[in-house]
Amino acid sequence: MREPRRATISELRQAIECLPRPTRVAMLEGIARNEIIVGAYTDAGGICPMLAAHRAGGRTDCISFARAWDRFAFRAATSKKARRARRATERELLILRTQLEASLLDDGGPAPDLTAAMAAHRRLVAQRPQPRPGDPDRTRELKDRPGWAWTRIMRRYDEYERALQLLESERERVRA
DSSP states (O other): OOOHHHHHHHHHHHHHHHSOHHHHHHHHHHHHHSOBEESSSEETTEEOHHHHHHHTTOOOOOHHHHHHHHHHHTTTOOSTGGGSOEEOOHHHHHHHHHHHHHHHHHHHSOOOOHHHHHHHHHHHHHHSOOOOSSSOOOHHHHTTSTTOOSSSSOSSHHHHHHHHHHHHHHHHHHHO
């Protein structure tokens, strides 16, 4: 089972990933310009990160982010009194900023071209030599070598055929 703090940080990251890119950029700008609070949309002490993003131009409402932000900030709070609106700590803001920046960096690279990747993979597979499954057939190489057997039980194929005929005749005798 995961540690509760890590679970809430990963929930926060997942909620951030669900936000559109312009909202994440606006949220970064909004948390830099405003006092950020936890536990309410707005208060005399500041505003929540989602309202900060809204005021910076990120017009999205995403309740899952607000819930994840409050769960993250109130992870140790057990009583109702401890869950009142308050200013976000420097550590909480640092984690939020870091998660926002990381999500933007993940999106910043070139979009992967799945078709090109699949074509490259198929080319590599086609170039690879195709080994036969199982042991290699060395019958031609070893047929004149004394003591060589194509199976470990029978030394020659005709011995194997005779053994199968004996088994079949025994099966017929038991059925009759």
